[in-house]
Amino acid sequence: MKRRILLMIGLLFIMALLSGCTEINTPITSESVGFWNQYIVYPLSLFIIKVAELAGGSFGLSIIFVTIIIRLVMLPLMIKQTKSSKAMQALQPEMQKLKEKYSSKDQKTQQKLQQETMALFQQHGVNPLAGCFPLIVQMPVLIGFYHAISRTQEIKAHDFLWFQLGSPDPIYLLPLIAGVTTFIQQKMMMAGxxxxxxxxxxxxxxxxxxxxxxxxxxxxxxxxxxVVGNIFMIVQTYFIKGPELKKAAATGNSGGAKK
Incomplete structure (x- = not known):
């Protein structure tokens, strides 16, 4: 649970860092130098442009399609991360018992707690770091895609629906939808x-x-x-954590009925 909180704080920090990054305002081209630009940002930018050509020149549709494609490619990693999280959650009662058993703060007791905890992980075949690896793989791709959208000059000159892609939404509808879908996604992920x-x-x-x-x-x-990424995650979470969501909803309804 603490790890999940630290993860979300880290994501907020990354967003804040990106918003102030000087390179975010530098156009990405085939002449851009550096490993990050040449092997992550520019290939993603080129992918967006090529998909837009196939979509009749619509960069709005291209962003939607590429977002879905990237999320689908990373889906196995997300499933692995979810399974790891479930395994860790299932061991929480046993881990709590160990903490109560070795509640003393002296060094020998804490070492014994660590040994018993690791033995518990080995007994159930759980790797506490397994849930972090998929995130480590995903973050460069997602941040690179963020850069590709921000730094691809062709995107800025196009309109989609009621807004211009290179300017903020004039009626603030997209930001509100982004916020609402983020809330729904987080609510589903934290169910129970x-x-x-x-x-x-x-x-x-x-x-x-x-x-x-x-x-x-x-x-x-x-x-x-x-918005597209959030909607994809909502659908993905529903199918991966469906039984948990129904159980959490049933628990909530029964709690409300008792009141």
């Missing part, structure tokens, strides 16, 4: 845990607010990317 932990409940509201603040200022192309 947010009500038990005030910190989780705080993050449930903080993330959507941060998304709206960023989306209001950023080009609408980025807001579109966030």
């Amino acid at each position: 845990t947010a009500n038990q932990n005030p910190q989780m409940a705080m993050m449930l509201w903080l993330m959507p607010i941060m998304i709206i603040v960023f989306a209001v200022k950023f080009p609408a192309a980025l807001s579109l990317y966030w």
